[in-house]
Amino acid sequence: MSRRPMPCSAQEIRQLFLFEKLSREQLGRLCAEGRVELFEPGIVYTEGQPATCFYVMLEGTVMLSRQVGGDDVEVNRTSRPGVYAGAMQAYLGDRTPQVYYNTLRTTEPTRFFVLPADTFAGIMHEWFPMAVHLLEGLFFGAKNTQQAIGQRERLLALGSLSAGLTHELNNPAAAAARATATLRERVAKMRRELAVIAEGTFTREALTELIEFQEQTAERVAKAPPLSPIQAADREDALTEWLETCGIEQSWQMAPTFVQAGLDGEWLDHIAAIVEAPTLPAAIGWLSSTVETELLMNEITDSTARISHLVDAAKQYSQLDRAPFRMVDVHELLDSTLLMLAGKIGSQIAVVKQYDETLPKIPAYPAELNQVWTNLIDNAVATMNSAGGAGTLTVRTARANDRLLVEIQDTGTGIDAEIRDRIFDPFFTTKPVGEGTGLGLDISWRIVTNKHHGSLQVESIPGDTRFQVLLPLTASQPNPTQEPA
Structure with a gap:
């Protein structure tokens, strides 16, 4: 862009709040080693470029913006003299990447006092050594704290998910164990009843017919239609009467089976026609x-299938055996997250899925998207x-022009308008101390935003809060360096 050097006045830069406490000699050095430049409207520097200068505005108007999902999003605009930008962390040297973290534009002819980054770093260390140590401690301390708490956040989520998964696995595992123990008892009973039947006078043809009837009964069990409670009660009464007529003891226990x-x-008339009356009770017991x-x-098959399904869901959620960046079905990710969080969601919250099944797979980091769904659903449940503990959680997907929309909606208390702009800030929480x-x-x-070039926004009124995630449908170059802290 067009820029023009101009004279530097120590008296003018003294008026800026950054430099008002400096001595005459210090101001003179700034003017000697720095410079004043007039910038025409346009870009001063671009996000991601090496940070070579520290800029302090003397007069004009500047705008700061950041790249979010391929869009240039304005984050600040001001005409206040003395505002600064650029190589603000030059004093840290090579301990942190020295790049511009935003894009700086001027919207009208604007004058800056400009210091080269290495000059700014040298002056900071020479004039303010104690302040530099304090700033270094604050910078790296905050960074380490954020990483540590971020790790704790993930561990807390993992612990919650593990507890939920353990609960979900325990139910089918316990059912399978109970069914196995009962099965052992029933097989032993069958052997005893078969011995009673064998003592009867049966021809080879009768025994063959009895075994065939047993096979037919087993097949009928597999095809048994579901009955309403009223239908089941009526049939149990009729069957109990049949069994009692045939002299079968404990008929009220056999009838429901x-x-x-x-x-x-x-x-059962078929088996009564095959065996003799004295052995009919044993034959009926054997058939039961x-x-x-x-x-x-x-029941064992269903329980083990449920366990297998849960293990598959855990693998889908963790993505441990998958490529970190690949084409994914968002619905599979959402389903695995909902299943992993089922224990935490509980029975009082109704889960409604409104999926657009025509949506294509998208390029993504699936394990990290699962972390997003986990955070949003966990907040909704909370x-x-x-x-009051009850409500409806709605998970919706749809196409939004050239993007895929995932919306997490809850019927909770909502987010107050005065804090809505702060909820994405680090360390901001409305949860009680120790809970978030x-x-x-x-x-x-x-x-x-950083890893998927998408956007995350929220709309909220009491009883209707919607977090909306918009993700690109087409592939973009994966950026593994932009890891979340």
Whole structure:
């Protein structure tokens, strides 16, 4: 851009709040080693370029902006003399990347006092050695604290997820263990009842027919239709009456098992026609045990399938065996996160999924997107719990022009308008002390904006808060250096 050197006046720069306490000699050195330049409207420096100068505005208007998802977003605009920008961390030397962290523009002819970065660093160390040590401590201390608390945030989330996963795994595991123990008892009972049947006078054809009937019963169990409570009660009453007529003891215990398996009196007439009356109770008991073993094996199959599904969901959530950057189905990521958080969401909160199944896969860091969903859903659950523990969590996806929208909506207390602009700031939290670090939304914002070139925004009124994540549909060059703290 066009710039023109101009005379430096020690008297003028003394008027700036940065330099008002300097001595005449110090002001003279600044004018000798620095310079005053007039910049025409345009870009002074660009975000990401090496930071070579420290700028202090004398007069004019400047605008600072940052790249967010490919867009240049204005973060500040001012005409106040003395505002500064540029190589503000030059005094740290090579201990931190010396680049411009924003883009500086002038919107009208603007004069700056300009110091080369190395001159600024030397003057800081020479004139303000104690201040430099304090600034270094603040800079690296804050950075280390943010990293440590960010790590704690992730560990807390991991602990919560682990507890939820353990709870979810425990239910099917316990069901499988109970079913296995009961199955062992039923198999032993079948052996005893089979021995009673074998003592009867059966022809080879009758025994063959009895075994075939057992196989047919097992097949019927697998195809048993679900019944309403009223239908089941009516059939149990009718079957109990049939069993009692045949002299079967404990018929009230057998009837529910047969009904669950889809059997009725007409079906049991077949076994009554095969065996003799004295052995009918043993045959019915043997058939009941057959049905129970089938039902128990179905329960074991369902429980182990549930465990396998949970393990797959945990793998999907962690992405430990996947490439860090790849094409992903956002719905799979959302489903795995919801499953991992099921224990924390609880039964009082209804989960509603409104997915646009026509959406394509997108290029992303899936493990980090899962961290975003976790933070947003966790916050939604927390605000609904604070409003009484019940509510509705709605997870919605849609296409928004050339982007994919993921919206997390809750019916909690909402976010007050006066703090809405601060919720993405590091360490800002409305949770009680010890319950939140204030980094969840900050980390989420940086994952979405810095790593995925997307945007994260919020709309909120009491009873309706919506966090909206917009992600590009097309691939962009992965940027592994922009890791969230």
